[in-house]
Amino acid sequence: MSEEVSAEILTTHILDLAAEGKRLDGRGPDEYRSVSIEPGFVATADGSALARIGDTAVLCGIKLEPGKPFPDTPNAGVLTTNAELVPLSSPVFEPGPPQPGAIEVSRVVDRAIRAAETIDLTRLCVTPSEKSWVCYVDMHALGHAGNLIDTALLSAVSALAHATVPAKRFEVAEADYPLEVRHFPIECTFVRLGDTIAVDPTFDEERAAQGRLTVATDETGQIVAMQKGLVGAFSPDDVKDVARRAFVHGDRLRGLARGGGSA
Amino acid sequence: MSEEVSAEILTTHILDLAAEGKRLDGRGPDEYRSVSIEPGFVATADGSALARIGDTAVLCGIKLEPGKPFPDTPNAGVLTTNAELVPLSSPVFEPGPPQPGAIEVSRVVDRAIRAAETIDLTRLCVTPSEKSWVCYVDMHALGHAGNLIDTALLSAVSALAHATVPAKRFEVAEADYPLEVRHFPIECTFVRLGDTIAVDPTFDEERAAQGRLTVATDETGQIVAMQKGLVGAFSPDDVKDVARRAFVHGDRLRGLARGGGSA
């Protein structure tokens, strides 16, 4: 039986289950897989965290280096986000330049971090127009079993929350100091499976999905970013409903992003 | 009937017509299609023009930015020419890095602009060895129905002739001022179709051609650039004859490049 045919049979099965409110791994439509975060995984980084949702794992490492502000934002530091969906993490990723999927993950995570004002970029400015910190947020996939976006943002926010500005090493200040994180955006991703909209899709559910919707919320009750992906559609009411659910999950996961641990 | 076979039949037909001094669209061998130039098409550019020859259209935008002179020309500004033959403009162009055809268009146009001393690069120098203007000439194909080179240079010369140096915006001078254009090079392209040498080839004529020859002239009676292209050959007498004809067409088209309009 070819890969294509077996994927199609699995899709039909997932949709049939969804019609009864069930999922292949026994979860309900509004249930996440187990989530865990291990901050400080990488000693060579200025901050790091390994986030896992089920068998999906993303390791984020933060590096801070002195650089120059962009001409149009002379009073701000620079934030650079990159996701490497390396072929080690899934049979569907190939070596070579970043594919659209990897670029989408980078950009969606980047928007959530930026829109939520997770870190105050003006505090990364050393001398206006002259010198500022460049903060690299590098996310490295170590396992792709669905829902990379949520996992990636969890790893990034946690890594930022545990990062140190290496001011002494680069002779910018007398001592290193913690990077201040002001907000904790959490992304929650949903997929349409027939009439059901299920949270935290697995790899197979993403393949079966008739649309994907990600909503990022912060701890002040604001929606800070959204991204519809894949082929499929959502009604405005779907979107409102998904946003409501994203707040509930977001509040629960935010504790992990702050302190690490598992839930 | 395959694309290849129908192209071959069309080639035979074009060559048969040419033997009688005729062309598929009813023109004589020394006739251009309709030519029009619309300067100022793009407000975000420092200068711009949309040039059309028949259904071939090239949009050129000029951007000027402060930069540094090259070490071997410390008293001159920098001119950078680029042609994007985007796949929107023709079924024969593919996405990806510039193909040899696009590179040839860029370089042939660049040589004509440079050799004609269209703009005085020394006037784009602000401080010798330190600071100068970088003048970007970006040409964007919007339709390729043959004779891209002539269309591209028309768009570029017209865009330069209508460009403003953004000296105030970049705090280089008190006020913006017009870019001075000293010469108006015009390129005329010919193809050999059997014993006939026809000006302003269509897409199908270029495919049928047994050699292509482009001659750029300026308003002082000088030839400033030439380029033979495609498979085929020209005798020295052909070249002399083509140059003579290029002056006639050049003089006529130069008015459009200066002022815009159609002919």
Added chain:
Amino acid sequence: MSEEVSAEILTTHILDLAAEGKRLDGRGPDEYRSVSIEPGFVATADGSALARIGDTAVLCGIKLEPGKPFPDTPNAGVLTTNAELVPLSSPVFEPGPPQPGAIEVSRVVDRAIRAAETIDLTRLCVTPSEKSWVCYVDMHALGHAGNLIDTALLSAVSALAHATVPAKRFEVAEADYPLEVRHFPIECTFVRLGDTIAVDPTFDEERAAQGRLTVATDETGQIVAMQKGLVGAFSPDDVKDVARRAFVHGDRLRGLARGGGSA
């Protein structure tokens, strides 16, 4: 007969001969092909040499330009090594970005030059942390008939030994002066052919080989670099024996690298 089949027959034949201590071109297992070096081949380079081993030829050109020291070595100049295995030199090389084979040659030669401290990089520093010479060692293959690594290093060391620092041209000092070469590393490459380990493999012997081993020695009796390549294995005793033989050949070839000529 396909290329693949004929290569396989040739391999069998080479291995059969090797079992009797013989080689296809009549050499013994410990014999090099003829070696020659022509320094000063390229006048546009600051130093150059064309090295040949049999029909394998590599042309190396040295260029020195003012630049900046790396932040972690503020008192040293910069050495950059690059090998171009251009498709002109062999039917097995393809146009495009450097293949792993070309990268390996560059890096193995680079390590030998660097580990042997062939040139004193601190003498290429002009002003610590500010200004230093960048020394480009560009090797260009002109024929690949086996054993590119040894040929490439010969060309590089000879080119360095005959190079001039263009201090006057770049206004760094009053006069140009010779680049000082302190050590003369020589690389000797061996291949396993059954139980025989033969020096200076031809192209066909490399294809037949069950492992390749390169040992670089200097004139002070030190081993400065090694590289095992290709599929195959060597025992520790093989390695010790190969190192002993590499010193004998190295001492002989070092004279050529210093002065040019042939042997």
Added chain:
Amino acid sequence: MGSVGAKEVPVLLSPEGLRIDGRRLDELRPIRIQAGALRQADGSAFVEWGANKVMAAVYGPREVHPRHLQQNNKAVIQCRYNMAAFSVDERKRPGLDRRSQEISKVIAEAFESVVFAEEFPRTSIDVYIEVLQANAGTRCAGLVAASVALADAGIPMVDLLPAVAVGKVGGAIALDLKKEEDNFGEADLPMALVPQSGRLVLLQMEGHMSPEELAQSLDLGVRGCREIYEKMKQALRERYALTPAAGGAA
């Protein structure tokens, strides 16, 4: 949205509730759609929308390049959203940056949601969008242009895809942001609607919005899309009222 650490922030909303260009909060910029603007393409459209100028062309169904993307049971829809170097204030290096690649992806997915791709197995439908002059909302303008170009090419679809961005400026939800509003506003939410079903096939958002503001934005955006939908249909009617291929981008 890119205003952190920027030099100065303008006033975006007057005391009378009018915007920087005098529009009301629920008012679109002027929009002009020309179907069939390019003779070489199988379908095309040119859109001027506020100070945006966007050209779109469709080629196909045709052979798939590169070959390994071919699908046995349907057409692949490939989209390339590209910005001309001179389309923005600071010259953009030619070629697709990460932003353009992401936009190309979400637009392709939007069209895959409405095109009857299974009618053309083993082919490619190539959608090209060139932004010639940009002033916020180019992905929506590109979508509108490409949607009209697909119809012009005769590609069967569930419906046209009108698109518009809603945003938040000076604390209020506003339709169809222009550049200054986008740069200094508090939120931006582009969307594309399938008018027939009332569902969204493209939706992105960045900024700050409460759930109530989101609801309000979705409603305003849907109304805006329906307004644009009428203009799209009008452009196609004009196209077929004319003698074929009258051409002319400008």
Added chain:
Amino acid sequence: MGSVGAKEVPVLLSPEGLRIDGRRLDELRPIRIQAGALRQADGSAFVEWGANKVMAAVYGPREVHPRHLQQNNKAVIQCRYNMAAFSVDERKRPGLDRRSQEISKVIAEAFESVVFAEEFPRTSIDVYIEVLQANAGTRCAGLVAASVALADAGIPMVDLLPAVAVGKVGGAIALDLKKEEDNFGEADLPMALVPQSGRLVLLQMEGHMSPEELAQSLDLGVRGCREIYEKMKQALRERYALTPAAGGAA
């Protein structure tokens, strides 16, 4: 080895013959090997070795990409050794640099020397190594991880491939250099051993060594490889003693 013109050189060997971290000259850093660390891969392993953290995964035998690399009489073995941007002190740009490409090549050749590739004609065996935290010896750690991952994937091989680097620090031959020793030492010699035959399938060297020191290094390295070999076998025994796919990198 990259110390020419550097700022200051530390003392690498105490008068008592102990190293910068208190180890004896013939002493390995602590090493922990976990077989089967990734559920998606056909085989995998996670190795912590001193301050190195390296993950390896194996996919295959499977279809060859790109197709023209396919071989009619055997599997091709493709290796990709990659370093995470944050794995080193100064951030590394993502993607394969020349060093990574060379290491990928010599590791692939080492595995080709022991895998029974002719059992899987027209397929690819893909070996991926990700260095997450680097502290000298990453190619050896990667080889050990990948070798366990190949065994975990059930790929038939002559033997496992233990690997270790020997070096010269403070004039003495030492096993398993850590970062400061590698940066300021006099020589570095990584190797990979086929324990069954006692032969080396990977061998590189850079620095200064007399023939006697080379002989001593090879002997010390072979002893080190045999010690690591035991740990590799132990990791595989633990893997199969457990219920399948217990997972977990850390």
Added chain:
Amino acid sequence: MGSVGAKEVPVLLSPEGLRIDGRRLDELRPIRIQAGALRQADGSAFVEWGANKVMAAVYGPREVHPRHLQQNNKAVIQCRYNMAAFSVDERKRPGLDRRSQEISKVIAEAFESVVFAEEFPRTSIDVYIEVLQANAGTRCAGLVAASVALADAGIPMVDLLPAVAVGKVGGAIALDLKKEEDNFGEADLPMALVPQSGRLVLLQMEGHMSPEELAQSLDLGVRGCREIYEKMKQALRERYALTPAAGGAA
């Protein structure tokens, strides 16, 4: 030609009408052509022309790479003109820049105009030109070398392709410019001639020339080409008078 804003301009023509290196206006630089310089190639030639050193090799007819360029009714002719990093005064980054790609294209088209490509359908004839030392006129030197290499490879052609550049220095039309003349002259006009038909298959020009000067340049260039043609034929005669593959680039 690249002299705008440059530091100083030398005197290119003496009062006696002699050039910077003592040549008359219609005088070629010394030229030496060696056919069969590389044993690995199917055909090859090494050309020293003034201070230019250029190597050319031909491989084919052989399989086409990449495959999709294959033509059913004829051979494709692929040309790669490349400059070594050290071939010019300021080091050139390795790899093909835009200038090299344009030259590769016009040289390929020149050869396609004379090779009987239809004799070898579905194959590729690959022409490689490496400029090792450059001093103006490298595209002509490359063409001459490649043309001899094609003949050496036994590829059937209408005729050999001699080539030379004519230029304008100090107001006069001059044959075969060297570097200073090219840098500071008023025009440069490289051409390649089919001696049999008297037609040009390569022709480029940059600078300033009146129609009369153009006519004069074409006549001078054709004469120069015919002179080079004799040297090309002589090189091929020497090649076949010798025992096969005597080799040696220098």
